[in-house]
Amino acid sequence: MDSPSNMEIKELAKMIDLIASSYMDISVLDMQQIFSKHLVNLACSDYISTNVMTIMKDALFVKKILRIDKLSKERGLYFTLDGVHMNSKGAEIVADAYSSVIDLIVSNQTIAVQ
Helix, strand or coil: CCCHHHHHHHHHHHHHHHHHCCCCCCCCCCHHHHHHHHHCCCCCCCCCCCCHHHHHHHHHHCCCHHHHHHHHHHCCCCCECCCCCECHHHHHHHHHHHHHHHHHHHHHHHHHHC
């Protein structure tokens, strides 16, 4: 979580929060914070694909969920295939986070209408 890429993302997230806070109807879902909570007690790999051929091979040939998850595990990654793109566990965490926000918005709208 302390890699240069993640530190850059943290800085961008701060800027996004600052901009969003000036608007009443905008909320920010900080996925990095959510992932950090899941990773807090895990030994994390600093793997990230930088080799163009590896990225192309992953994009063109690694399509099945089981293969993606297997490669993630081999690379020491918990939620991504390559440090960026989600594996099944990462996608599940993202879906759950968005689902929670949508449920909250819908329940607040329902209360406001009644």
